[in-house]
Amino acid sequence: MSSHGASNTTTTTHLNKRESAGVLEVEYANEVWYLVAGVIGVALVIHALSITWAWYARRSARSQDNVQTAQPPKGAASLWNVPAAVLTASRIGFLRWRLPFTELTVVEALLTVIYLVALLVWEFVTTLDLTPKSWANRAGHLAALQMPLLVALSSKNSVITAITGIGHEKLNIMHRILSRCILILTWVHLWGRYRINAASMLNEPWKRLGLAAGIAQTLLTFLSIKSLRQMCYEFFVASHIILVLVFLTTLQYHCYMAGFAFYIWPCWIIWAIDRFGRLGRVLLFNFILRVRDSKARVEPLGGDTTRVTLRRRVLGGWTAGQHVFVSFPTLGPGQSHPFTIANVAPEKGSQEAEMVFVVRACSGLTRKLLQRAEEYGKHELPVTIDGPYGCPPDLSPFKTCIFIAGGSGVSFVLPRMIDLFRAVSAGKAHARRVVFVWAVRAESHLEWVAPELAYALTSAPPGLSFSAEVFITAANAASLQVLEKTASLDADVGSPIDSTSASRTPSITTEARAPGTPSPSSEKFPEGEETPVAPASVESDLEAGKREAADAWMLSTLARRVGRPNLHAILEAEIGVAQGPVSVDVSGPDPLVDSVRSALSSGFAGPMAVLRGAPTVQLNVEQFRM
Numbered sequence: 001m002s003s004h005g006a007s008n009t010t011t012t013t014h015l016n017k018r019e020s021a022g023v024l025e026v027e028y029a030n031e032v033w034y035l036v037a038g039v040i041g042v043a044l045v046i047h048a049l050s051i052t053w054a055w056y057a058r059r060s061a062r063s064q065d066n067v068q069t070a071q072p073p074k075g076a077a078s079l080w081n082v083p084a085a086v087l088t089a090s091r092i093g094f095l096r097w098r099l100p101f102t103e104l105t106v107v108e109a110l111l112t113v114i115y116l117v118a119l120l121v122w123e124f125v126t127t128l129d130l131t132p133k134s135w136a137n138r139a140g141h142l143a144a145l146q147m148p149l150l151v152a153l154s155s156k157n158s159v160i161t162a163i164t165g166i167g168h169e170k171l172n173i174m175h176r177i178l179s180r181c182i183l184i185l186t187w188v189h190l191w192g193r194y195r196i197n198a199a200s201m202l203n204e205p206w207k208r209l210g211l212a213a214g215i216a217q218t219l220l221t222f223l224s225i226k227s228l229r230q231m232c233y234e235f236f237v238a239s240h241i242i243l244v245l246v247f248l249t250t251l252q253y254h255c256y257m258a259g260f261a262f263y264i265w266p267c268w269i270i271w272a273i274d275r276f277g278r279l280g281r282v283l284l285f286n287f288i289l290r291v292r293d294s295k296a297r298v299e300p301l302g303g304d305t306t307r308v309t310l311r312r313r314v315l316g317g318w319t320a321g322q323h324v325f326v327s328f329p330t331l332g333p334g335q336s337h338p339f340t341i342a343n344v345a346p347e348k349g350s351q352e353a354e355m356v357f358v359v360r361a362c363s364g365l366t367r368k369l370l371q372r373a374e375e376y377g378k379h380e381l382p383v384t385i386d387g388p389y390g391c392p393p394d395l396s397p398f399k400t401c402i403f404i405a406g407g408s409g410v411s412f413v414l415p416r417m418i419d420l421f422r423a424v425s426a427g428k429a430h431a432r433r434v435v436f437v438w439a440v441r442a443e444s445h446l447e448w449v450a451p452e453l454a455y456a457l458t459s460a461p462p463g464l465s466f467s468a469e470v471f472i473t474a475a476n477a478a479s480l481q482v483l484e485k486t487a488s489l490d491a492d493v494g495s496p497i498d499s500t501s502a503s504r505t506p507s508i509t510t511e512a513r514a515p516g517t518p519s520p521s522s523e524k525f526p527e528g529e530e531t532p533v534a535p536a537s538v539e540s541d542l543e544a545g546k547r548e549a550a551d552a553w554m555l556s557t558l559a560r561r562v563g564r565p566n567l568h569a570i571l572e573a574e575i576g577v578a579q580g581p582v583s584v585d586v587s588g589p590d591p592l593v594d595s596v597r598s599a600l601s602s603g604f605a606g607p608m609a610v611l612r613g614a615p616t617v618q619l620n621v622e623q624f625r626m
Ligand SMILES: Cc1cc2nc3c(=O)[nH]c(=O)nc-3n(C[C@H](O)[C@H](O)[C@H](O)COP(=O)(O)OP(=O)(O)OC[C@H]3O[C@@H](n4cnc5c(N)ncnc54)[C@H](O)[C@@H]3O)c2cc1C
Pocket: 169, 229, 230, 231, 232, 233, 234, 323, 336, 337, 338, 339, 340, 341, 357, 358, 359, 360, 361, 362, 363, 364, 365, 366, 367, 408, 411, 623, 624, 625, 626
């Protein structure tokens, strides 16, 4: 009797322990969700604050435009500048500094460490002396519950992008980080089950499927390591799709048997919404909203580059700096590659418009595209697009906007600059100073975006101080003389900053145009009816030869320099005299982007300078990779 009672007590204690372990597991699972919701909430608040600040800055800029207020003197530290100095310090510390040997910013690295540590604490806290029975299944539970988030972070059409303003290409970094955290939990789960009873690990089909899911997930994660991914991207994409399907299907059954299927169903739903969203756009913009000529015009340009032009009716247009996924079914069936739209959308957003892409040849489809263009010259190819995607930051609140591009990075910064000019002309943006710096290897590379660049040079609104410089980095001695000559011809039109800085290059300043002098644009570019503002209309309105002559004339007014730009000096000079917030857009090769990051982390743009009245600087980087 007493032994029976003792055994009852043991069973009850055991059940209580199991019950309380189950309760704890659910509690910790909920806490993981609170953490995730908290992080997304912080991103949402930052997004909302930046929208509110942009609105406020535009409003106060408008009132300052009407009543010219004296700017507070720079030099002495002021308590009023403390919030701006704190903002600057956090931008530098969290967003501009990178961890050595990784592409992670400090904020991304910190988030990763905090998240992983939090997961491991939830995994092992109150685990009854670390006996595997108390943590093995919890690891599986914690891993499974993050699956919907993992899929959402990989989506092109995601609610997270909609509420935080973070584009899919940036969320992809978090997708990779999260997948590694989940993999660690999966391994802990498998190790725990092995420690409990190795023989019972595979004694039922659902357990075997669980192991299969773990193997698929391990392969998935390893094959997405940067070096492997870059070595053969198409293999990565194909293997990713197959392994994801294997992983989700096996996991679905495993979790169903374990009582957690409700974590996996949402993954299929999120994935399906994304896929249907993409399919819907492809059908709408390529087949339903038909255009007269749906093929892409492909032409070879110098420097391993191809220019692709196509026409589409994109409802609502696109925001300058956005990209689309382009597919050439006859060249690379099943492949779609992201390219930034190098021109601006027509102002009436939904009309048929030309989209221009400047494509640098790598070794896959882009190389094939170039080879074909070199073989056939200018020719046409069937094409479909999916997009537009991306959330380029708003430039309307900034007084000084600096655009820096290296090579094909001009596809990102040039349309953003043209768009800014439009917004200033329409009174929707308040830039007073715009600087454009483009580093190219050869002068012939100016052809890549000749019509857009020529258009930009003529569309700077009156009253805006505008400086445009091109740096030819691989020019030889002969071209050096020619270029210096060109530069000196331009030297009579200087912006305020150029007149104070002898080392700076000559620039085009719209203020310098004599009153009554017709703008070059009105002389050269009659406006088309379909796309009155976009440079795309140039081609349809002028014969090719005439257009080239117009572009050449326009580009001859552009200041050129030989050698690499001294970005530190340029930024220091501009920020030193800037009145009001400054934005810097940069796109191009890593060394160029790194030098901008490092310049903007140094003294003249640092928190101490801001405390003494220097402007805050927002840095927008586009590096053409995910
Ligand atoms: C948001 C964004 C905008 C971009 N805009 C431009 C642009 O305007 N002009 C331009 O020349 N390039 C741009 N790129 C880069 C361009 O997408 C790749 O260079 C191109 O896809 C390489 O194709 P490939 O088959 O020749 O590549 P490969 O030689 O096979 O690979 C070269 C590199 O490109 C990456 N890559 C390959 N295929 C894809 C793909 N389908 N999706 C994403 N990355 C891929 C790989 O990581 C690899 O490192 C952009 C990239 C992104 C993410």
